[in-house]
Amino acid sequence: MSLSSQKLLELYRKMLLVRAMEETHAKLLQEGKIQLMGHFGTGQEAVAVGVTGPLRQGDVLFGTHRGVGEFIGKGMTPKDIWLEYLGKKSGLCKGKGSLHLCDKKLNIPGLVSSLGADFSMAVGTALAAKMRKTDQVTLYFVGEGTCNQADAHPSMCMASLWKLPVVFAVCTNQFCELSYMCDHYPTDDVAPRAAGYGIPNEVIDGQDIEVTYEAAEKAVEHARSGKGPYLVEYKTFRMATHFTGDPGQYVNPKDKEKWAERDPIDLCRKKLLEAGVITAEEEQKLRSEVQAEVDEAVREGFAAADPSADDLFEDVYSGKGVL
């Protein structure tokens, strides 16, 4: 164990929360209680939680449509997420964002589900941080599929050109929507692209939360100290299909079996038990607590007030109504 017991336990709890959130989402869909489709990040929890672990509340995070890992990692609560997922008036985005989670107090400006536009937005928030002479870092969390969007290139170019405090964290989960990565990439890795823009980069194991956290810590420190951008590519595997309506017939079961042997939550639990940080009994209790927290969030979410027709035309402009 290279992280402190307390830190590792904290990260473990967050990973459990992420998985419980997604499993609960799947269950609610199956039961016909909600319609919002899920794009789950099962198996990627160590990347999303590890990479956001070293961030301060004042740092900016752009996350993805895939699951809730980075949002839980940055400090969003199950209740925040469910109120918004259920389209409630008291949701973070007053029920207008749905899966496009955003929380200004955590410096999470929103997510782009049409993919890629936020690459340059992250460069922009980092530019503002530099212009305003703050020590704020922006973390852009992105999948390898989105790294093929055109804006990836000028974004990395600008970040390096202006030495901006931005970390590009690429979660390479082997799939780009409904295709294997090799259908989209002529290379095994995304990271070397950063070298073309003079951005230091590395490829890291995405299953071990200590490794993911420490790599992010190094990259964030690099950016915060004024040395410019950094790109870390995390290798992981998407155990879920692209979205809840995708049967995943293109996935080779052998790949799933292979990667399941290194499930990030199992790996972390093993470390915690072996190091005596928690007992098996305590671990079981922790899981129950986490599930109870999610269940309570769902319950509160369903009970919360819906928006009304009066809300439909608000928040388009800074003034009232539409122009």
Next chain:
Amino acid sequence: MTRTINFMQAINEAMAEEMRNDPTVFVFGEDVRVSPFGQTAGLVDEFGEERVLNTPIAENAITGAAMGAAMNGMRPILELMFCDFSMLAMDQICNHLGQWRYITGGQYQIPITIRTAVGAGLRMAYGHSQSLESQFVQAPGLILVEPSTPYDAKGLLKSAIRSDDPVVVFEHKKLIFGGVEGEVPDGDFTIPFGEAVVRKEGKDATVVAFGFMNYEALAAAQELLQDNIDIEVIDPRTIVPLDKDTIFESLEKTGRLIIAEECRIRGGLGAEIAALACGEYFSFLNAPVQRVAAPMIPIPGSPILEDLYLPNKDSIIRAVKRVL
């Protein structure tokens, strides 16, 4: 007290004054330090390279970067050199820019001003000549501004920079390069969005003209007077919000409506105003609404053909005479 300045100076002064007033305002875009047309010329000398930032040639990404800066406490003035180039940034502008406030439940405002040059007739041909304002009309959450005088250019641009909403300002190249002069007040002034101006009063027909088309409409008005036809010319100044009151009060008086724009005709600004007239003000209409706009063809390179492409004074006169 007033001074006489030209259209280019008006734009330049508006930016310089707002940059002096507010340290979060900065200029961002391709070649803004040198400034190929001159709108941003000299700003780097006063404000330094940090606040007049040259960008790579990557319209969508620089628009996204400006948006990100605006989400994080800055007020960027983004120049997209030609409106044709703004089409490369339409993912940011149409999918995200105007929608961000809404989908975040009002948490994030994007106080960004985009300036872009429209207009044909300068022999720049395909790729550097289109007037594409109508392409922006479908995007929610934007304010769209099209000044035709130095006074409006300065006052509206200052309002745009101060606005908490995203604003796109369309600057016509003939006004930028043509040295069109006009009076502006000394000192600070702004112009509210959504207030049209009656450029010329008249009783026989209402011509709503956008941007440079005001000059064509005023020339048409002079010529029509020889035939004892007295048209009213209205400059909306902002496309969104549109000052319906001024336009339709005029229509109530004249009973005839012509809309003149340099965008192409199909689904253009004229189509929108014609639909408003037919849907909400039908009883005011004594004749069919006429649209004067560019045809549904690319902008040709030949000067002869380009001049035929452009709507102008004569096409406005013909449209007026069709309904009188």
